[in-house]
Amino acid sequence: MKFGQTLTEARRRFRASQTQLSALSGISQRQISFLESGRAVPRRQTVDKLAEALALNYEDAAPLYAAAGFLHWNARVEWSDVAFDEIRSPVAAVLQKQEPYPAYAVNRAGDILTSNQAFCSLVTQALGKGGVQDRLRRNIYDLTLSPDGIGRFLLNPEQVVPHVLRRLNMAALISADARHVLDRNQQTPLARKYAPRSREPMRGMPVFPERYRINTAEIGLIAITASFGSPEDAVAQEIQIEFFLPSDKTTFDWLSA
Structure with missing residues (x-):
């Protein structure tokens, strides 16, 4: 599933408008519109902010990260690695x-x-x-x-x-x-x-x-x-x-x- 569609569905489940999501995430409404329409490509920090604003738990956030092409980090990294x-x-x-x-x-x-x-x-x-x-x-x-x-x-x-x-x-x-x-x-x-x-x-x-x-x-x-x-x-x-x-x-x- 494309990132824009995944984000739109997550936002609607949260029952938030693009304007409300903008206020919660600190990302402009214009940028959210571009992300949902596929006219913009999300950065990792952008996905982090959106996932937090939408109150997504670990499992629910995974599709958003996957659609953006980022690793939904779960592996344990040791300092001695x-x-x-x-x-x-x-x-x-x-x-x-x-x-x-x-x-x-x-x-x-x-x-x-x-x-x-x-x-x-x-x-x-x-x-x-x-x-x-x-x-x-x-x-x-x-x-x-x-x-x-x-x-x-x-x-x-x-x-x-x-x-x-x-x-x-x-x-x-x-x-x-x-x-x-x-x-x-x-x-x-x-x-x-x-x-x-x-x-x-x-x-x-x-x-x-x-x-x-x-x-x-x-x-x-x-x-x-x-x-x-x-x-x-x-x-x-x-x-x-x-x-x-x-x-x-x-x-x-x-x-x-």
Whole structure:
């Protein structure tokens, strides 16, 4: 089935007009019209946005990705796989250069593959040493959303948590591992409280500091995400690097101490 027909049928099942889908997805009504009529070819990010806006689960989203010619990613990619032989050392070097600011590499499901010392120190200062830290620090979504995680130190959860949930929900559309992460976190207090807000259309770019109170310090971190390869390369897109920069002098001094 052609992509335009598949998208039209999915939109009608959702009972949304092209204008309504435009508001939900952030894609112009004109572009949606072109996609449905076959006058435009979708990019991978476009399909991601449409699938999320139409609230498609993993199985229902598969035909949309297939019609667009993209892999509906489900395979588990290990950081030790030969596919990443050429980037492991450069990634480690980039993370080290980011010191004294936190940075880590994650896969689509949020599993933390490797990190720098600044990130480890930040987590240790927040959670202490031992079992809780060792368990939660393996996945960034667990670390943020768990009642025992760093989310409880957030000063602006109304901004941060909906953004985290949107990202996890989008990942769950195309990753079975991310679906499992979503399943175990969607009933946490933070997820339940902010899930309605996460389903609201995004307005503008989600650029804001993540503000935490850790011990007696109030710090602000601005996240930057980098990915590998082209948007069509499913394996490369599985890995992302997250950098954090201080949003103010207090945070700069705290991280540099």
